[in-house]
Amino acid sequence: MDTEKLSKIIEALLFVQAKPLTVQEISDGLEIPEDEIKKATEILQKKLSKRGIVLLKDKLVLELTANKENSFYIEKFRKKELRAPLSRTSLETLAIIAYRGPLARFEIENIRGVNCVWILRKLLIRNLIKRSKKGLKIYYSITRAFLQYLGLEEKSQLPDYAKMQKSF
Numbered sequence: 001m002d003t004e005k006l007s008k009i010i011e012a013l014l015f016v017q018a019k020p021l022t023v024q025e026i027s028d029g030l031e032i033p034e035d036e037i038k039k040a041t042e043i044l045q046k047k048l049s050k051r052g053i054v055l056l057k058d059k060l061v062l063e064l065t066a067n068k069e070n071s072f073y074i075e076k077f078r079k080k081e082l083r084a085p086l087s088r089t090s091l092e093t094l095a096i097i098a099y100r101g102p103l104a105r106f107e108i109e110n111i112r113g114v115n116c117v118w119i120l121r122k123l124l125i126r127n128l129i130k131r132s133k134k135g136l137k138i139y140y141s142i143t144r145a146f147l148q149y150l151g152l153e154e155k156s157q158l159p160d161y162a163k164m165q166k167s168f
Helices: 003-017 023-030 034-048 068-083 088-100 105-112 117-125 144-150 161-167
Strands: 053-058 061-066 129-134 137-142
Touching: 003 023, 003 034, 003 061, 023 034, 023 061, 034 053, 061 068, 088 105, 088 117, 088 137, 088 161, 105 117, 105 137, 117 129
Parallel strands: none
Antiparallel strands: 053 061, 129 137
16 A cells, blocks of 8 residues: 555544544555554654654654644633533533443443533543443443532532432
């Protein structure tokens, strides 16, 4: 395969996956030798160096991230986003996770009846929930920061927690 085309494919994979991937994972998934993947990542890294995102290479792990030249603006944007009050739907999702978590995304969406991807993202950014992986599934639960914000030491101190647990 043409190295230029392969670099575009790798960029798309890293963008869509939105998580770090190893050279081996990409090689196995595309059924292309690792040395070709490495050559294509070098081209991709050069292309991206003049853009808003960069390709981070840590040994054999690849990740797309913001160019450090833009970090001031990204932080400014995030701070504004963090200061905004939580929406009713975010609070509803947070309550579901607090009282019934840890829950997988599909379980949260089944309870709410709507897609929750963006709400979960916002709650993760604010450090109100966290992700944990068990096998192939990702579960969401509240964080210590969430409890501290409410002045609680543990989840069982949430209002009507025991009563709610009996109803599930």
